[in-house]
Amino acid sequence: MNIALALLIGGLYAAAVYLLLRRSLLRVIFGIGLLGHATNLLVFAAGGLTRDVPPIVPPGETTLSGIYADPLPQALVLTAIVIGFGMQAFVLALFQRAAASNGVFDSDALGETTQTSRPGAQ
Amino acid sequence: VLVSGFAASVLLVVASLRVGLQPFAGTATTRAVSAHEAPAAMWMPPLLLASLGLVIGLMPRPLVAALVSGAALAAHGEPTVLELALWHGVSPVLALSLATLAAGAALYRFGDPAFALLREHSAGFSALGPQAAYESALRGLKFLAASLDSLLQHGPVRRRLLVVFSALTLLLGGVLLVNGDATFAAPTSLRLHEAALLLLVALATAGTVFAPSPLAAVACLGAVGYGIALLFALFGAPDLAMTQFAIETLTVILLALVLRRATPPRVLASASGRGRDAAVAAAFGVSITVALLAVGGAANGSRLAGFFAEAAVPQAQGRNVVNVILVDFRALDTLGEIVVVTLAALGVGALGKRRASPAAAVAAAPASFSLRFAAVYLVPLLLLISVFLLLRGHNAPGGGFTGGLVAAASIALLGMAQGHAAARRVLRCRPTALIATGLAITASSGLLASASGKPFLTGRWTPLPVPIAGKLGTPLLFDIGVYLVVIGAALHLFFHFAAENDS
Numbered sequence: 001m002n003i004a005l006a007l008l009i010g011g012l013y014a015a016a017v018y019l020l021l022r023r024s025l026l027r028v029i030f031g032i033g034l035l036g037h038a039t040n041l042l043v044f045a046a047g048g049l050t051r052d053v054p055p056i057v058p059p060g061e062t063t064l065s066g067i068y069a070d071p072l073p074q075a076l077v078l079t080a081i082v083i084g085f086g087m088q089a090f091v092l093a094l095f096q097r098a099a100a101s102n103g104v105f106d107s108d109a110l111g112e113t114t115q116t117s118r119p120g121a122q
Numbered sequence: 123v124l125v126s127g128f129a130a131s132v133l134l135v136v137a138s139l140r141v142g143l144q145p146f147a148g149t150a151t152t153r154a155v156s157a158h159e160a161p162a163a164m165w166m167p168p169l170l171l172a173s174l175g176l177v178i179g180l181m182p183r184p185l186v187a188a189l190v191s192g193a194a195l196a197a198h199g200e201p202t203v204l205e206l207a208l209w210h211g212v213s214p215v216l217a218l219s220l221a222t223l224a225a226g227a228a229l230y231r232f233g234d235p236a237f238a239l240l241r242e243h244s245a246g247f248s249a250l251g252p253q254a255a256y257e258s259a260l261r262g263l264k265f266l267a268a269s270l271d272s273l274l275q276h277g278p279v280r281r282r283l284l285v286v287f288s289a290l291t292l293l294l295g296g297v298l299l300v301n302g303d304a305t306f307a308a309p310t311s312l313r314l315h316e317a318a319l320l321l322l323v324a325l326a327t328a329g330t331v332f333a334p335s336p337l338a339a340v341a342c343l344g345a346v347g348y349g350i351a352l353l354f355a356l357f358g359a360p361d362l363a364m365t366q367f368a369i370e371t372l373t374v375i376l377l378a379l380v381l382r383r384a385t386p387p388r389v390l391a392s393a394s395g396r397g398r399d400a401a402v403a404a405a406f407g408v409s410i411t412v413a414l415l416a417v418g419g420a421a422n423g424s425r426l427a428g429f430f431a432e433a434a435v436p437q438a439q440g441r442n443v444v445n446v447i448l449v450d451f452r453a454l455d456t457l458g459e460i461v462v463v464t465l466a467a468l469g470v471g472a473l474g475k476r477r478a479s480p481a482a483a484v485a486a487a488p489a490s491f492s493l494r495f496a497a498v499y500l501v502p503l504l505l506l507i508s509v510f511l512l513l514r515g516h517n518a519p520g521g522g523f524t525g526g527l528v529a530a531a532s533i534a535l536l537g538m539a540q541g542h543a544a545a546r547r548v549l550r551c552r553p554t555a556l557i558a559t560g561l562a563i564t565a566s567s568g569l570l571a572s573a574s575g576k577p578f579l580t581g582r583w584t585p586l587p588v589p590i591a592g593k594l595g596t597p598l599l600f601d602i603g604v605y606l607v608v609i610g611a612a613l614h615l616f617f618h619f620a621a622e623n624d625s
Contacts, residue, residue, distance in 0.1 A: 002415070003415065004312055004316075004317065004320050005320065005353075006411045006414040006415050007411055008320050008323060008324055009410060009411065009414060010407035010408055010410045010411030010414070011324055011327060011407055012323075012327055012346075012407075013403075013406055013407045013410045014403045014404050014406060014407025014408075015327045015328070015330065015331050015403070015407075016403075017283075017287050017402065017403035017406050017407070018331060018399055018400055018403035019330070019331060020280070020283055021280045021283055021284060021287075021399040021402070021403065022280070022399075023278075023280065026336055026339075026381070026384060027339075029377075030330050030331075030339050030343055033330075033343050033346075033347075033373070034327065034330060034343070034346065037346055037347060037350055038410075040350070040366075041350055041353070042410070042414065044354065044357075044359065044362070045414065046414060046417050049357045050357060050358045051356065051357060051358065052356070052357075052358055053358045054358045054359065054360050054361075054444075054519065055358070055427075055430075055431065055442075055443040055444060056441055056442050056443065056517075056518065056519070057431075057434060057435050057441040057443065058441075059441070061435075062435045062436055063431055063432045063434075063435065063436075064431035064432075064434075064443065068358070068427075068431065069357065069358030069359060070427045071427060071430050071431070071443035071444045071447055072426050072427055072430065072447065074359045074361060074362055074444045075444050075447040075448050075452065077359075077362055078361055078362055078365055078444065078448065078523060079448070079455070079456060079459040079523070081362070081365050081366055081369050082365065082369065082459070082463055082523055082527075082608065083459055083462055083463060083466075084369075085369045085372065085373055085463075085612075086462065086463045086466030086467060086611065086615075087466060088373055088376075088377075089376055089466060089467070089470055089615045089619075090466045090469055090470055090473075092376060092377065092380050092470075092619070093469075093470040093473040093474065093618070093619075094473065095380070096380055096473075096619075096622060097473050097474075099384075
């Protein structure tokens, strides 16, 4: 299981990096989404996996005992998921703004217009 | 020591006479054309030092005795008894001081030819001095910065990313090669449904990369997210699974709103460029996989897990350890994170065009009958479920994040079924008002602890259980604030993108 999951996470990262390196801004957005998924899964898996036992103290007891899933990575990933959503939405708004203001869908043209403000670069 | 100290003092006297007397007694030079009174910041420090010297000279003992004897102890190596006074009587030290002053005055009066000679010959010497070294170091730094800049910050963004990811791969691979003895985790069994799930996520990932149209890519990205949510559910993380499900729903809605009219991305890079990018991406993915396997062999579980597992119920009165970490042990982190979410949402609002007129929002395309019909019954039910999730979150899967996302998704469903104006009416206030209220509630739940003398955000509980509700405490208040912030932020985003794309 851990080998298969490690392969999957590597694959997610490879796909995310490939999309981030595209010139089409649309695909960069998808790349950012995949990068978030890959990182959440990486943090979740790096501490070791436990099947079926959530870190919830059963009624009548005061501490967790035996085997239980590590709660700390879960807490980290939970907020990361929500923040990743905010980030994704922000990137989407940037994309929309770039597309609306000068019809830029190409990340190379975006770099040129913001750095040297060359008119008509598209 | 005595001789060199004497010589240094003589030169100091000369320098001070030059600075102190020459402007008033010497011949006027033409160099100071725009001479003016210095600002207060320049003459205050010397004035302070001079008046301190006068004060300490007049009454040395109370002010500096401890300081000087400490310094003497450090320099001399053993305790020294010091007698400090303005007038010690005639002593060799006084004679030496007088001799110093006399020699300095003489050198000032008659020493100009000697100084001129010295200046002439010191030109070659100053090329080796500290100032020259300083300047060449600065030049080197500038050169280093320029060459680094041209290596890393040249051209388009994606070429910089290429450098970054290549470097990261090399570093990661290098570390793994050096620590060649990392023990890999023993493979654990792979069950059939897990293998199917992993395959599904892998296929959806490939679909996101190779999708022919933007909407197809959105669907594949959503499938990746739902698959990961199922993985969370299988491996003991129900909170994560619920959060991921709700987030993925909202993400797909937002992406579809924006991209439904976008044209398919054109292929812009050459075949060789794509091959190079694919090679870099694949190498990065492989290094991550190998690193993960190596780490999995080294560590199993965080050392903090045991603490949280033991402290959750006795100290924080909660059975869901993940939620306890979020709203109690690490509540300050959570507060920071909801502020980040708030900033992202407000930033998106600021990036938009001017607010579309309400008339445009009403004229949204009518949804299908079944969607409108289902929304009538589903939305109240979902809102009820969201409150239920929020309230039980401390002891069972749920909590403010999950509940808030479910509530936001239900309002978004209403918006899609009956128009955004109807959704806004149900909300009764602006999303930003929800965000502000939520932030105020989280902050004040922390301040309640401060008011009773505990550190900010310490959990405070009612001493006795309240009927029906059970024990109430500030962590619940904190979670309610999180709930409101998440609803407000998610809906602010939804209404923003909905209004932008309707008009």
